[in-house]
Amino acid sequence: MGVKSLLFLSCCSLLLLARSSNAAVSHDSPGLPMVINTWGGPFTAATSAAFLTLQQRGGVNGVASGANASAVDAVEVGCATCERNQCDGTVGYGGSPDEACETTLDALIMDGTTFAVGAVAALRRVRHAIAVARMVMEHTRHTFLVGDQATAFAVQNGFAEGPLSTPESEEACRKWREGKCQPNYRVKVRPDPSSSCGPYAPLLSSQHLLESRAADGDETPSSPSPSWRSHDTLSLIALHPSGQLAAGTTTNGAAHKVPGRVGDGPIPGSGSYADSEVGGCGATGDGDVMMRFLPCYQAVESMRRGMAPGDAAEDAVRRMLRRFPRVRAGIVVVDRHGRHAGAAAGWTFTYAYRGGEMPEVKVVTVEPLNDDLAEL
Secondary structure, three states, X not given: OOHXXXXXXXHHHHHHHHHHHHOOOOEOOOOOOEEEEEOOHHHHHHHHHHHHHHHOEOOOXXXXXXXXXXXXXXXXXXXXXXXXXXXXXXXXXXXXOOOOOOOOEEXXXXXXXXXXXXXXEEEOOOOOHHHHHHHHHHHOOOOEEEHHHHHHXXXXXXXXXXXXOOHHHHHHHHHHHHXXXXXXXXXXXXXXXXXXXXXXXXXXXXXHHHHXXXXXXXXXXXXXXXXXXXXXXXXXXXXXXXXOEEEEEEEOOOXXXXXXXXXXXXXXXXXXEEEOOOEEEEEEEOHHHHOOOOHHHHHHHHHHOOOOHXXXXXXXXXXXXXXXXOOOEEEEEEEOOOOEEEEEEOXXXXXXXXXXXOOOOEEEEEOOOOHHHOOO
């Protein structure tokens, strides 16, 4: 073998070693029932609430009655726990105000056995987003309701209507405006969104040609700024001992978003996904980018084709990294037996799980993948 061939093989070996040291690792199942979700810290309250729901018989917070709670019940209870606790100020009422200082909510719930899905987005003035999403799933032939019409549906079905803002969220919005509305999601508008508040108007076509490069720069678009506080969506998957899987997502979205914006959280296959024959997935991160890739659907389908959870998670994240090197993303993947893994880009991600006879929740830290390996 020639010197050039040896050098080539050595370089390949180093690249593979670098990738393996940064690769997502599959972890053994703790046993069923099992609950797994994005993020640790305050989000572990949702993990335990959902897990204990699967262990109890009869009514659980008014959700299940007369029989063992289902995986769908567990997802609703877990997500509702974070909505009630305002986990990290980014789930439920009182967090992530939009440009108009209003908090709106997005939620999704999916039964991995029947493939029934219910979702709401830009939900206004109703706190219980995951419960409204389940109402859509079980009492309509639709999948997705949005905005004021979703609120009207919720009120018609007995949910209370009231403000989602709190003194804390109003103060956050006031400070944002005092800081000249920075950070900001607007682009290619006047006045300059990097230094001023609106009202905004789109640039004319000639202005667009002259100023679009200045507005976007030369970098591949991704999140507005890596220094922004993350909008830490809760996405949760529940595995019932019977084999039923369910998944759900609840979030109040990105802070200072343009009113009416919907991220990836309530999009089936993006924020979360479940297939009882294969497994489930939950995601969080730059929703405007992530929804273009449906990373949870991708990861579950990769497992269907034989990939381990770690490989499936890494593959889904690398697909985004290849096109958007600055993307922030975190996904957690679990197969139908409870083997699990996570993968991340742009930030250090954590996920939490509890299963089998575990007395408490365990949190796994996932370091970001190297973007220079995205094309391998």
